[in-house]
Amino acid sequence: MKVLLVEDDQFHAAYLRETVQKALPEAEEIVLARDGHQGETEARRGAIGAIVMDLQMRGRNGIEAARTIWRERPATRILFWSNYSDEAYLRGISRIVPKESAYGYVLKTASNDRLHLALRSVLVEGQIVVDREVHQFQQRQIRPVEVLTEAEYAVLVDVSLGLSDRMVAQRQGMSMRTVQNRLLSLYDKLEVERAADGDMQMNKRSRAVARALALRVINPEALETAEGELQRWLVRQARQGA
Amino acid sequence: MKVLLVEDDQFHAAYLRETVQKALPEAEEIVLARDGHQGETEARRGAIGAIVMDLQMRGRNGIEAARTIWRERPATRILFWSNYSDEAYLRGISRIVPKESAYGYVLKTASNDRLHLALRSVLVEGQIVVDREVHQFQQRQIRPVEVLTEAEYAVLVDVSLGLSDRMVAQRQGMSMRTVQNRLLSLYDKLEVERAADGDMQMNKRSRAVARALALRVINPEALETAEGELQRWLVRQARQGA
DNA sequence: ATCCGGCCTGCGGAAACCCGCAAATGCCCT
DNA sequence: AGGGCATTTGCGGGTTTCCGCAGGCCGGAT
Structure with a gap:
């Protein structure tokens, strides 16, 4: 099993690599890409089935990268790991996730345990995992807008x-x-x-x-x-x- | 000398504390605040003269915090440490920095050496330091707008x-x-x-x-x-x- | 069948926006 | 003092936005 990390912040990348190593001992190779474009290239080259992806990156962001990756290989499992729980991100993702794939959405503020769990659930078991805070965006004391059509x-x-x-x-x-x-x-x-x-x-x-x-x-x-x-x-x- | 770090990302905070410890051996105490409000409180309580401040934080952001801190104690030296080089941030800062103080603006993507240097120049020597990339925002291949009045x-x-x-x-x-x-x-x-x-x-x-x-x-x-x-x-x- | 609620469409008018023209003011430079 | 040059303001009118009114289509509940 090969795992691709797409993350442009060096500190976050280091932490992520460490956690992935612990959570997924079956990962024999962990590749790091530092923006969306690199991520697409690596995914294409490495025949990679499991990805952890940041959303906010300079240049090409995570959603764009995920779209092209899923278009080429729809079974790829992607765990999104992000600072934000904006409705716009959720909408963007749920619009492009293929039926045959699994994905997850975990906040960077989540505990190590939560990230660990999500890594296994999504990348190994193929489940769908979405942080509760994300789905009803409670944080930042922002009351969600009555949902838009x-x-x-x-x-x-x-x-x-x-x-x-x-x-x-x-x-x-x-x-x-x-x-x-x-x-x-x-x-x-x-x-x-x-x-x-x-x-x-x-x-x-x-x-x-x-x-x-x-x-x-x-x-x-x-x-x-x-x-x-x-x-x-x-x-x-x-x-x-x- | 007491140093206050205001930074809500735990990984960034850890790295920052480490670098400050190395760069400023004269710092006998390093306090961490995790958002703008905490930062203001700590600055008030600790009679602190040197601050490293993140700009983007949930709740109260760095500019707002800096404004109130500078209003209460205008000689405080503040080094801003941020991911972005938006014109809006620069404008916000240059509008509120008092004459008798020193400040700096360093990107989080800067090397450890650059951060180290800026820490000493601003917090110890009282100079003004601004990353060149920040001042002419070259990154993100965005051509700066003809400057606005x-x-x-x-x-x-x-x-x-x-x-x-x-x-x-x-x-x-x-x-x-x-x-x-x-x-x-x-x-x-x-x-x-x-x-x-x-x-x-x-x-x-x-x-x-x-x-x-x-x-x-x-x-x-x-x-x-x-x-x-x-x-x-x-x-x-x-x-x-x- | 009938009613209800939601989305689409046309009409028409009040208000807001966009902007050329032209005059007044103020600042800098020679 | 006088000649640019930038900024401000009023006027007038063309265009766009905002929205009430009124009617048509459609799926679902009674």
């Missing part, structure tokens, strides 16, 4: 990237009015009105983005990925339009 | 929080037209138009925020702090209006 989330991301109503409509295949309806429900769920004491009227669109960021419904990492997709869509549109 | 930056933050033109004008003491002029120059500097291929017209306001985030001119941490100030300003306005 897929459509609402898609519109939120597009708006956060700076698309106009017309562009969102075009991209999502809706009418402009529908986009605006999604926006209305977003304004509601994100509590955009809350600060409106009297004559103070905010720019709801920007306020919604700010609230979504504050509540960690979206995060800059996810936006970066979405921006890439947007750019690709844009060139496709330009070609079609010409 | 203070006024532009203030408007950008307000807009990112979701304020309308009128509110920004009121808060910054400008006319609405001036706010819009600042916005125009922001749209220019942040290259908001770049994606406008043909009929694709973006929402410039939201796009500007997205660009600023992507270029790391602002970051969610700084926005969180700014949101707090905004809330305080709002209640003040409400009282005055009534």
Whole structure:
């Protein structure tokens, strides 16, 4: 059994390697990659079936790397080990995990025992393990947003990237009015009105983005990925339009 | 000499303590705080003159903590030790550092030697030390934005929080037209138009925020702090209006 | 069958945003 | 003093956003 660690922080990497050595004595080789790209390369080369992956890394982040790895070898088991429990990360992962695979999500603040357990459950037994704190994001005393629809989330991301109503409509295949309806429900769920004491009227669109960021419904990492997709869509549109 | 470490990541804290012990043999006591609040308390209690501070911490971040510490004891020397080199952090720090004090800014990716040197230069010699990579943020292949004015930056933050033109004008003491002029120059500097291929017209306001985030001119941490100030300003306005 | 709730769509208008034009102010430099 | 140069402000109008009203489609519960 070969295990790949993808982690760009040297201290975390050292700790992780140590724990993996203890938790998985059947691992005859432990490879370390220091960002998403390296991780993809190593996974491809080493025919690796078990991965522990950090999410936040400079350059290529963990979700992007996981996507390409799973596309090439869907049975790969991946344990995500991250500092954050943002809704955006969860959404990103649950969207791309293949049916035949196992994955886990453990916070870096978890105890050594918890990490140990998760390593065995996911990488050896092939189970699905998600830290409870992650799933209901209790930490940072942030009350979870009333859950968003897929459509609402898609519109939120597009708006956060700076698309106009017309562009969102075009991209999502809706009418402009529908986009605006999604926006209305977003304004509601994100509590955009809350600060409106009297004559103070905010720019709801920007306020919604700010609230979504504050509540960690979206995060800059996810936006970066979405921006890439947007750019690709844009060139496709330009070609079609010409 | 007493040294206070403020760092919420246990692995980083362990490494930091070790390095400080080696670099500063004159330190007869090394105290560890695990977030900004604890840091303030310890600094107050221990009559501490030298601090190494992480910037990103859950709860109260390093900049907020540094501000209150410097307000109470302006001669305190603080070395910031951070993962990031965002413009927003730099701006936040240079805005609050007192004249009579020394500070430094070192990236966590710096070598042990660099950290060692910075520890001695800042905490013992009282010099100002800033990692070169930080000051011109070359990393992440992000080309720095043509530097923003203070006024532009203030408007950008307000807009990112979701304020309308009128509110920004009121808060910054400008006319609405001036706010819009600042916005125009922001749209220019942040290259908001770049994606406008043909009929694709973006929402410039939201796009500007997205660009600023992507270029790391602002970051969610700084926005969180700014949101707090905004809330305080709002209640003040409400009282005055009534 | 009927009703209910959710999502989609068009219409129309108030408000906000975006911005060119032009005049006023202030600062620096010669 | 006078000539740039940047910043501020008002005016006016084109565009976009925001949203109530009203109607259509659809799946599920009564």
